[in-house]
Amino acid sequence: MIILMTLLLAVGAIFMIAGTAGLLRFPDLPTRLHAVAKADNLGLGFIILGLIVHTVSNGAGAGVVVKLLLIWALALLGTAVNSHLLAVREDDG
Incomplete structure (x- = not known):
């Protein structure tokens, strides 16, 4: 169970880092929001699954x-x- 938990937490951290790289790399707000929102949600999902494995095993x-x-x-x-509100605010100028 420890290996599965560690793997899920590591994959979650990798997705979080990828979202941060997208935030720094992309040129405008909508693409930055897309990169951060998608990658961080998926990363958080893997981290939560890793925590679930840990809590169930304990x-x-x-x-x-x-x-x-x-x-x-x-x-x-x-x-x-939040992503929607920021994108709408960006369109309004």
Whole structure:
């Protein structure tokens, strides 16, 4: 289980770093938002899955798993809303 957890956390970190590279590389706001939103959401998903593997292997209850999934769902929603609002604000000038 430790190998699976470590692999999921490492993949999540790689996606987060890739999102940061996209933020620094792309020229305008919409492409930067796209790179960061997609890569960071996927990276957070892998990190949450790694944490779920860790909590389940340590005997934590289902409540912890539900809380972790709720955190991920709220982050997905928040990222989508923030990206949309920033893109609309950029279009308005």
